[in-house]
Amino acid sequence: MQLIRGHNAIRDEHKGCVATIGNFDGVHLGHQDILAQVRTRAREEGAADCVIVFEPLPREYFSRERAKAGEASSPPARIQTFRDKLESFEQAGVDQVLCLQFNDALRSLTADEFIRQILVDGLAIRHLVVGDDFRFGCDRKGDFACLQRAGQQYGFTVDHTRTVIVEDERVSSTRIRNLLTDGNFTEAAKLLGHPFTISGRVNHGQKLGRQLGVPTANLRIGRRHCPVNGVYAVRIHGLDRVYNGVANVGKRPTVNGTQERLEVHLLDFDGDLYGCRIRVEFVEKIRGEQKFDKLDDLKLAISNDIIQARKILGQ
Numbered sequence: 001m002q003l004i005r006g007h008n009a010i011r012d013e014h015k016g017c018v019a020t021i022g023n024f025d026g027v028h029l030g031h032q033d034i035l036a037q038v039r040t041r042a043r044e045e046g047a048a049d050c051v052i053v054f055e056p057l058p059r060e061y062f063s064r065e066r067a068k069a070g071e072a073s074s075p076p077a078r079i080q081t082f083r084d085k086l087e088s089f090e091q092a093g094v095d096q097v098l099c100l101q102f103n104d105a106l107r108s109l110t111a112d113e114f115i116r117q118i119l120v121d122g123l124a125i126r127h128l129v130v131g132d133d134f135r136f137g138c139d140r141k142g143d144f145a146c147l148q149r150a151g152q153q154y155g156f157t158v159d160h161t162r163t164v165i166v167e168d169e170r171v172s173s174t175r176i177r178n179l180l181t182d183g184n185f186t187e188a189a190k191l192l193g194h195p196f197t198i199s200g201r202v203n204h205g206q207k208l209g210r211q212l213g214v215p216t217a218n219l220r221i222g223r224r225h226c227p228v229n230g231v232y233a234v235r236i237h238g239l240d241r242v243y244n245g246v247a248n249v250g251k252r253p254t255v256n257g258t259q260e261r262l263e264v265h266l267l268d269f270d271g272d273l274y275g276c277r278i279r280v281e282f283v284e285k286i287r288g289e290q291k292f293d294k295l296d297d298l299k300l301a302i303s304n305d306i307i308q309a310r311k312i313l314g315q
Contacts, residue, residue, distance in 0.1 A: 001089060002096040007122045014096055015124040017050040018042035020161075021134070023057050023173070026079035027088035029193050030164040030171040035092045037162065038129050045126050048095040052118070054102040055082055060224060061102045077177055077227035079192075084199055098123065111142025115150045125156045132160040166191055180227040183285035197237075198226075198249075198262055199279040214302050216263040217273045219280070221249070226260060230288040231305050233312040236266055238278040243269050244313040246305050247280055250289035265302075267310065284312045 004010055018041045024031050035051070042049035056064075059075045066073035080088070082099075089097055100106055100118070109117065114137055119125050128147060136142040147158045164171045171191045179188040180196055189195045200219035217236075226249055234247040243266045251260055264280055266273075286308045292298040 001086075001094055003086065004096060004098045006101060007098070007118055010098070010122050014048070014050070014098075015122075017048045017096065017123055017125055018045055018127040018129070019050040019052055019098075019119070019123060019125045020129045021052040021136075022130070024051065024053055024085060024089075025057065025076075025173045026176055026192055027085060027092070028079075028171055028173065028176055028191050029166065030161075032092060032193060033164050034129060034161045035089070035094060037159075039093060041127050041129070041159070042095070047126055050096045050098055050123060050125075051089060051094055052098045052100065052123075053085070054100050054106075056102055058102050058107070061107065075225060076174070077181070077225040078223040079173060079176060079180070079196075079227060081199075081222040083222070084197075108138050110139060111137030111146055112150075113137075114142065115147070115154070119150075119156070120154045127157045127159065129159050129161055177227045180282075183228075183230075183232075185282050185284065195281045195283075196228075197279045197281045198228075199238075199277065200262070201277045202273040202275065204274065214265045214299075214306070216248075216265045217276075217278065219262040219264070219278070221260050221262055226262075228282060228285075231286045233283045233286060233309040234264065235281040235283060235313070236264060236278055237281060238276065239273075243267065244309065245269075245280075246286070246302070246309045247282070248289065265306070267306065286312075 002014070004014055018038055020034055020038045022031070022034070038049045057075070057078070063073040063075035086097065119128065128151070130144065130147065132144045134144060144158070144160065151158045169175065176188050176191050179191070185196055198219065198221070200222060202217040202219060204218070228249050230249065232247045232249070234245050236243045236245050245264050245266045247262060247264045249260070249262050262280065286305050290301065292301065
């Protein structure tokens with residue numbers, strides 16, 4: 001899979017593709033169906049398939065702009081980091097990904113300018129698959145009908161995405177975020193097509209867990225907002241075997257933490273994890289994040305969390 005960083009990086013071998021556009025947060029069952037739809041058409045055309053995404057996500061960009069203006073604003077939590085999204089695309093067999101930096105220049109493009117600069121002059125697309133409710137352009141006048149008219153003008157075709165229904169409701173990133181926030185990982189996994197995980201490289205932290213007798217692997221969340229917060233029973237992948245564990249996602253209020261982090265204590269593990277890339281699978285929520293007046297109280301709570309995790313994970 002090729003990653004194209006910006007429309008200025010498009011080369012001749014990237015052109016003439018079958019494409020789709022979207023945020024693809026989570027790359028859930030609905031997204032996977034879109035990718036299959038694009039891939040099938042690309043094979044029929046004898047062309048490469050291409051997924052067009054944005055970084056930051058548009059709603060994140062506009063949230064920051066409102067915050068700069070002094071308005072209270074918070075974008076939706078991200079289900080996946082950009083790196084994990086790329087891994088999901090690769091697993092789905094995507095040929096190329098065009099990542100467009102969502103900035104003032106891109107958001108200022110009219111619908112016609114976006115079509116001409118990105119889709120026509122840039123990728124020279126043969127076919128485009130988008131939702132029939134897709135809107136784009138600085139004036140949001142770009143829609144499905146606009147793309148169809150442009151296709152007739154520039155020589156590409158347009159098709160709408162199919163709706164994927166699970167348990168009588170459309171699969172969507174919003175629905176999955178709500179399930180994750182509620183700690184309903186079983187239902188979220190049904191919509192994702194796999195368990196919800198957070199992955200990252202283990203880095204050095206304050207080593208407070210080691211002082212408390214429960215050493216933890218520290219991972220940066222890698223996103224502005226995470227859909228989970230609190231203490232969870234988890235499974236850790238990416239080592240010599242799958243380990244059970246306890247994870248805390250949050251700002252660690254007891255030690256006056258300010259940055260959201262993921263800390264994982266691996267049960268029955270003794271070794272050095274620094275520099276290792278691991279994947280943390282969330283199984284069940286144990287409790288919300290709490291601030292304790294004393295470290296001894298925190299230590300007792302962690303001991304209880306470990307007992308609960310062993311019960312949940314069947315150990």
